[in-house]
Amino acid sequence: MELRALRDMVVELNVHMELLQRENSDLQTRLSSSESELLISRFRIDQLERENAVQATELTSLGTRLTATESKTSDLEKENADLQTRLSSSESRIDQLETENADLQTRLSSSESELLISRFRIDQLETENADLQTRLSSSESELLTSKSRIDQLERENAEKPKVAFYTALTDAGQLGPYNTDITLKYSKVFTNIGNAYNPSTGFFTAPVKGVYYLQFTVFGCSAGHIGVRVYKNNQRIMHNWEHNNNDYFPEYFTNSLVLELTAGDEIHLVLPSGHSIYDNSDNYSTFSGSLLFTL
Template sequence: MRVVVGLLLLLLGLCGSGAQGEAGGLGEVAEINQNTDPKHAAEESTEQTTKQTTSDVWTELRALRDMVVELNVHMELLQRENSDLQTRLSSSESRTDQLERENAEKPKVAFYTALTNAGHLGPYNTDITLKYSKVFTNIGNAYNPSTGFFTAPVKGVYYLQFTVFGFKAGYIAVHVYKNNQRIMYNVEKNNEDWVHQYFTNSLVLELTAGDEIHLVLPTSCSIYDNSNNYSTFSGSLLFTL
C-alpha cells in the first residue's frame, strides 16, 4: 500500500513537472509570438517608410532651395545686364538726338547754274564777270545770279566746279577769283569755227564766312551757252570748320 501511494505521488510529481514545462514552453511561444506580432512589424515598416520619405522630402527641398538661389543669381545678372543695356540705349538716343540737332543746325549749301540762252559772249576788250543767270539749285541762297557771286555763308571747305563751252575760232577761257584775287586761269584755243571745244575744272577751297567766288571772262576770249546749258557753274559745302 505504501508502495502504491509512493508511486502515485511520484507520478503526480512528474505530471506537475511536465505541466510546468509545458507552461514554460507556452510562455516562450507566447513571447516569440509577441515579438513577431504582424501589427508591430507593420508599425516598424511604416516608421521606416516615414523616415525614408521625410529624408527624401528634405533632399528635394534642399535641391529646390539651391535652384531658387541659382535663379536669384541669374535674375540679378539679367537685371544688371538690362540696366546696362538701358543705359547704353539712353546714351545712344541722346547721341542720336545730338547729331540730329547738329545736322539740323548745320548750314546746307549747294547750287547749280547755267550761263545764258543768248549764245556767244565775247570777245570783249575788257574782262567781264560772268553772271550765270539760269539757277536750277540754290540751297542756302549763297549764289546771287544778279552779280554772279557765290558768297560763303560759313567757314568751311567748299567744292566748286565749272564747265566752259565754245565753238568760235579763237580763245575760250575762264578765270576764277576769290574775292579780288585770281586763283585759277583756264584757257583753250579753238582753231576753227564750228568745232566744239569744252573744258571742265574743279576746286576744293577753304573759305571763311563772307569770302566771294566768281568767274571772269578775260579780254579777247569768248564763251557760248544756250538752252542746252553747255556752260555751267556749281558748288556745295563739304563740311564746316
C-alpha cells in the first residue's frame, strides 16, 4: 500500500513538473516577444520567481522525499524479493506437504481398508469364538455326562462278576479210545478268573445268571474217531466227532456255544467210548469260556 501511494505521489509530482515546465516555457516565450512587457511585469515576474522559489523548495523537498521513497521502495523491493523467496520456499513446502498429504491420504485409505478388513475378520473370529465357546460348553457338558456315565458303568462293572477261563487237556499225549464215556479233566489252567472252572473235576460252574460263551478244540492224530460231547447239568446238549482214516494226517475241529446259564449250572466235556483225543505240551486240545453279560 505504501509503495502504491508513493507511486501515486511521484505521478502527481511529474504532472505538476510538466505543468511548471509548460508555464516556464510560456514565460520564456512571452519574455522574448514582450521585453517591454517585462519591465511592466517585473512585479509579476518577481512574484512568479518567489512562487517558483517556493515551488523549487517544494520540488527539492519532493526530491528528498522521492529519494527517501526510492530508498524505501528499494527496501520494499528487497523485502518483496525476500518475501518472494520465502513465498517460493513456502510454495515448495506446500507442494511437498500436498504430496505428503496425498501420500498420507493414500496410506490412510489403505489403512482404513485394512482396518475394515481387520474389523470384519475380528467380527468373524468373535463369531467363530462364540460358536466354539458354545460347542466347548456343549462338549464339556457332554464330557461331564460321559464321565458320569463312565463312572456309573465302572461302578456297575466293578459290581459285576468277572468270569473267564482257558485250559488245555494234558501233556500225556493220546487219551482213548475207552470202552466207556469219561469226563475230560482239562488239567492245564492258564486263565481262571472267578475260579468258576475246577480242574480236579473238569466242571465249569456258572457263578451268576447270565449269558456265557464256551469254546473247545479237539485234536486227534491216530486212525479212528475223535470227538467230545458237551453236557449241561449232566444233560447232553452237543456231540461233535471226526473220523481219521490215516495215521499220518492229524484231524482237529473247533466249536463254540453261547448258553444262558443260571447260577449253579454246570458244563463239562465227555470223551465218548470208542473215541480218542490227543494233547501234549503244545496244547492242541483246549476248553475255554467267559461271561458275556449278566441277566
